[in-house]
Amino acid sequence: MFDRLDDILIRYQQVMEELNDPDVVNDQPRFRKLMKEQNDLAPIVEKYTEYKQEKQNVEDSLELLEMENDEEMRELAKEEMAESKKRIGEIEQELKILLIPKDPMDEKNVIVEIRAGAGGDEAALFAAELFRMYSKYAEKQRWKIDMMSVNESGIGGFKEVVFMISGNGVYSRLKFESGVHRVQRVPETESGGRIHTSTVTVAIMPEAEEVDVQLDMNDVRIDVFRASGNGGQCVNTTDSAVRITHIPTGIVISCQDEKSQLKNKDKGLKVLRSRLYDLELEKKKKEEAANRKNQVGTGDRSEKIRTYNFPQGRCTDHRIKLTLHRLDDILNGDLDEIIDSLTAADQAAKLSNMEEEG
Known part of the structure; x- marks a missing residue:
């Protein structure tokens, strides 16, 4: 799943670069197609970015626990880590749903x-x-x-x-x-x-x-x-x-x-x-x-x-x-x-x- 998400992230960045290209802006059919792709990929990219942020929070909390002696700070780090771990599980499920292939008819009248x-x-x-x-x-x-x-x-x-x-x-x-x-x-x-x-x-x-x-x-x-x-x-x-x-x-x-x-x-x-x-x-x-x-x-x-x-x-x-x-x-x-x-x-x-x- 994560290899696929990394590929989506790369593709999203490519699409954003293309949308900023004046030649693409002047080519309306291509521009509309890229805009649609960008709209489709954006929710996945946002969710994956949130996932990576929560993973980083867990790593930061672990690092703080290794270095920190103050008990109050340690408790705070543990709470934040537990919260991030819980959120990671939720985001993984949300990402799975976002990666379900879309029904090509969904946008039809x-x-x-x-x-x-x-x-x-x-x-x-x-x-x-x-x-x-x-x-x-x-x-x-x-x-x-x-x-x-x-x-x-x-x-x-x-x-x-x-x-x-x-x-x-x-x-x-x-x-x-x-x-x-x-x-x-x-x-x-x-x-x-x-x-x-x-x-x-x-x-x-x-x-x-x-x-x-x-x-x-x-x-x-x-x-x-x-x-x-x-x-x-x-x-x-x-x-x-x-x-x-x-x-x-x-x-x-x-x-x-x-x-x-x-x-x-x-x-x-x-x-x-x-x-x-x-x-x-x-x-x-x-x-x-x-x-x-x-x-x-x-x-x-x-x-x-x-x-x-x-x-x-x-x-x-x-x-x-x-x-x-x-x-x-x-x-x-x-x-x-x-x-x-x-x-x-x-x-x-x-x-x-x-x-x-x-």
Whole structure:
């Protein structure tokens, strides 16, 4: 580990020198690339510098104990040495986490698909609540939401809603949200006061650039039709809605959120690319899971990941056995505690894998 940290330190110094070179400053693509590398390396370098300082403190304390006869000074040196040794152990663990290879998708924007599952109208209503939850969370993170398509249920719920979230590190924060979300509550239409269980499926897909997915347009069929539902004067007057079918996989994307057929087509193709990219990622995850101890979740859309229990006011994430009794806050977008816990569990699993392989 320390050989690698020394190499990182050398590379960091090289990057800093290059960033001060006027020729590099004038070469904007290279400058941006180096700035990103510098930002990635800086936390590791800072932590390693702190580690070396604590190691030096231990050596200084040992030296003082050999030379010092004053008992009070000796006690002080012993205390400082014990404190530094404790901190060294903590920093070593922090460095291990910082050295875990970064997920190359972490900085990507995401396309989110929320679909009502079992439970009819109640599932559609909860799909709308989950959309609101993620919208609130995005708002707190200062991320941007762009609607792709909505299929409303007619009672204020969503049979399906697809939208993009753009901003810094979106995928890194939301990637563990994919799976089946279960709600337990008494529906407003239930006269007997019985608790019903409904499900909603959430898919979080990293936005795929054209370089990520080679999409052969010969494999794509595009149909246009008239938009329906809320949409003002353009509804039912122009063929602006677009249905895209990917023939090899059977994936069908409908987009009618925009008044322009061209914009709907662009959005639909963006969703299709991300779907195809996500299929490839899922395949890789399953292969990795078969070969090593699994991280948090399998990425399988059928995996039940979380239960929202209204009568008890609790939210339980089944993958890490985390239960929080503040359901209202969570549905209002206060997701950081859940996301941080999932991230920590994933890091711990990756560390364990690295140690087994190392």
